[in-house]
Amino acid sequence: MxxxxxxxxxxxxxxxxxxxxxxxxxxxxxxxxxxxxxxxxxxxxxxxxxxxxxxxxxxxxxxxxxxxxxxxxxxxxxxxxxxxxxxxxxxxxxxxPLKPKTYVLWIGPLILILVAFMALLYFIRRHANMTADSSTLTDEERNKIKKALDE
CATH class of the missing domain: 1.10.8.640 (Cytochrome C biogenesis protein)
Known part of the structure; x- marks a missing residue:
């Protein structure tokens, strides 16, 4: 029950x-x-x-x-x-009301949104740089990769 x-x-x-x-x-x-x-x-x-x-x-x-x-x-x-x-x-x-005592109440959320947006851009760029495809392989490196995949 x-x-x-x-x-x-x-x-x-x-x-x-x-x-x-x-x-x-x-x-x-x-x-x-x-x-x-x-x-x-x-x-x-x-x-x-x-x-x-x-x-x-x-x-x-x-x-x-x-x-x-x-x-x-x-x-x-x-x-x-x-x-x-x-x-x-x-x-x-x-x-x-908007006065010096209440600036934090009025401007604080805008600053937090700006900081969050900048952090988002930083992490997106960092991720893009880390996962970028480097297509500048030498012939020797390509041959090693082919051998490794064939085995």
Whole structure:
């Protein structure tokens, strides 16, 4: 029975969704849309690859509550974003601004791709040189090869 349960758990996809523990209704649909957009644009600093809307971390719940409260207080998206960047740094944004602190985030992937491309070219050329057919055999060498193949 344990074997079948294990196989069933491997075969069936298990999806986990973030559940807002403090769901509160907004008085306006515009506020609800702003809330959804903001929580999808903010990165969970604990999970690092999930948005605040998708994360089950307690910190993500705190950020969702904070965003909800600030929207209800009438703050703009920019004010909320500035507050969160001041508190957690540029990493909280999925699209950090281009400034000296974030050059590595923006230029790093390009440098890695360039280095990988150069390494690929190096290995291709090296392989081509090593496997190049040298057709400059002397008559004596050709005769030795023929004798070796005939034997």
């Amino acid at each position: 344990k074997k079948y349960t294990f196989i069933l758990l491997l075969v069936l996809p298990i999806c986990l969704y973030a559940v807002d523990k403090n769901p509160s209704e907004f008085s306006d649909i515009e506020k609800e849309q702003r809330y959804q957009e903001m929580t999808n644009e903010l990165r969970c600093v604990v999970c690092q690859n999930q948005s605040v809307a998708d994360s089950n971390a307690e910190l993500a719940q705190d950020v969702r509550n904070l965003v909800r409260n600030k929207i209800n207080q009438g703050e703009t998206n920019q004010q909320i974003t500035d507050f969160l960047v001041e508190r957690y740094g540029d990493f909280v944004l999925y699209d950090p």
